[in-house]
Amino acid sequence: MFPLWPTAASTISGEVDALYLFLISVTSAVTLAVLCLIVVFIFRYRHSKHPVADQVSGSVPLEITWSLVPLGIFMIFFVWGATIYVAEATPPKDSLQIYVVAKQWMWKIEHEEGQREINTLHVPMNRDVRLTMISQDVIHSFWVPEFRVKADVLPGRYTTLWFRANRPGKYNLFCSEYCGTMHSGMIGKVVVMDPVKFQAWLTGGGEMGSFAATGQKLFQELGCTSCHRFDTQGRGPNLVGVYGKPVLLDDGSTVIADDAYVRESILNPGAQIVAGFKPIMPSFQGIVTEDQLLSLIAYVKSLATPEEQEPVSNRPPVPKTAGGTEVQ
């Protein structure tokens, strides 16, 4: 008549369900015990049967017991829940990287191989998938109930979410954070495919080249290459081999060159200047879209492990293509 349980379609689903069942069992048992006690007391101590109350004033040992025992049980809930959360917050190293840009009221998906989708996300089964997400406008939230995972998608900041789908099928992708008029219409589909079929799908429409290649093209169009040369002569830092590594800043501190840092360096270049360089780079705020930013990041990322060590010419290295496994 009505659903009591959502389908489980990711590796974490079973773990969340197990904890949920455990909580249901324990809390129902305690709630029922309290309700039974109340019923028994009503019956046994009703005024007609027990006309004069005994003025019991309390019992410290009892009260300590019913403070500490719940606390102990709560700690089980806490540790178990925390374990799942930490696992959800730690994407495995070789996850397939996919980019998500949310806006009122749609989901835009960018695969590293160059496939683009709107309101549909194709993922391979039995493969760790890591989403890097950002919003173009307000806060949204990415939720696939069948996967039991959710993360808010913020404007101005990347958030990540990972899952490993283990059941083929089509699942709803909901926006879970109220985002304005058509919030309830901001629904996409996640298509979990057989890995072989997924690979075929992925390369099927790749006319545009890889996502990093899109970024490379943009990198040249925006004139980034005039300063970010691929030797040591540029007015800006050489970006080869930078991604994912610590960068020394002019104030003596270091920062890991991750998605957030690359993004900030494009939009607000003066915020964290690399040691030895002048704050001369203009901001690209309002010039590049969120999608373009992600492609630039994908490009910088692709420069992380150059095939040739120490490139000497100013010829930009060819971004690595194809399989996400090779990236990062």
Place this chain on the structure above:
Amino acid sequence: MATTGQLEVTGYDDFINAKSGIKSWLFTTDHKRIALLYLTSITFMFFIGALFALIIRLELLTPKGDLVQADTYNKMFTMHGLVMIFFFLIPSIPAVLGNFLIPLMIGAKDVAFPKLNLLSWYIYDVGAIMFIYTILTGGLDTGWTFYTPLSTSFVTSSVVVGALAIFVVGFSSILTSLNFIVTVHRLRAPGMTWGRLPLFVWASYATAVIIVLGTPLIAISMALVALERIFGIGFFDPLLGGDPLLFQHLFWFYSHPAVYVMILPGMGVISEIMTCFSRKRVFGYKSMALAILGIAVFGFLVWAHHMFVAGISVYSALVFSFLSYLVAVPSAIKVFNWTATMYRGSVYLLTPMLYALAFIGLFTIGGMTGLFLASLGIDVHVTDTYFVVAHFHYIMVGGMVTAFMGGMHFWWPKISGRMYPEGWGKVAAAIMFIGFNLTFFPQFILGYVGMNRRYWEYASQFQVLNVLSTAGASVLGIGYLLPLGYFAWSLRYGARAGNNPWNAAGLEWTVPSPPATHNFDVTPVVTSEAYDYDQLPKDIVVPREASVVGE
């Protein structure tokens, strides 16, 4: 209490009849009259909020958005939340029962600052009028949480006036609370030590402290939203250089403690009712008082549990999950101690007791499901779903509103001098309990299987549960309308209550009903603990004989 004062006093002017004319009400400084002014205002706002709820439930009867437009629906849940929280729940027990009872319970003639007390009612009304103006000029569709940058840079509704209405009404809570804090510190009758205070006074006191410390934060958040919206100052919108999570931290730093503002006074009411109708002192007075203070203190340290998927760090999520479990312990103690209060008591199942028992059941379910949400692994899945909607309605409606109704029945004879019809009272309590569970229990299931909150349209497999919920809401509505009818009826036809129809402990029951304007002819001297039911008659004989009609 030492002063039993059972003799019927005749020939005094009770506070209702002491003066007449609309001016005597609008310029009164009598805490009891101000309580009734508040009762009128919040009841009016409650029915506005209920009207929005009705539209929400009717829209959700079908999966398609076919009753109202998407924008209208968004306004309905936004304004339902704002009206119910800021204009009904927060002032409900404190401003009505607290105002009426605190001076009576501690043996004072009035609150410490009677004029300030009247001012706070006017400020409430200014806030309420501003909000009604917001409703009439197109409403508000930010969600009651005002999340940025949606509220500051995107929606086109009357955000500024709405936010300022919340800003203004906060001052009425602050002034009332300031008044209560000073009153409890300075105006207790001789012998009314802290260890003898009724638990309702303890709960109201702790609530007042939370309000004074927390409300400025919501005022600041609302002011910043207004500034960003009017002048484009970038506090929260990343495009202007702001941080949207900053808003969430500011907002929840107030709004989580506000949840305890919306439950602690209810807990105080329940302690009064449970003892009276068990004819027994409360089980573990000290731990009950300490639990109230514990909830008030720990309530300030758990705000970020609303933000587990919002992009906060893993470490802060772990800390806030842990602290959220700590705050659950004092609530558990309270439930166990109320239950134990009945042990070897002499239980009467009169209407207020039915509400109190309903409170314990509903609050327990609300609290238990809070444990689900505090658990990080579960919260990620169910946050922003109907599971959360069900959870907080179990606390705020199942808990606070049930306690308010219980308290209104318990003290109605004191307030009005008349008995409400006991049979109807029981019927209304039962209808409320059934209607409430039918409305909100299906929503737990809806949340886990995947229904988002704040969804105008939903997947068709969720329809059956939504229809149940809407059916329950209509039953619940009847449960809330009935008392309105028979309370009004009782004003003319109810039996005379006398000083103490329940033979209850507490100074408020030693004076005539309704009390005189100055409360006590002679300042009482307290010589024994609260809930000294061994000193009181063993039986409750509810006054039944109807008064002379039209007297």
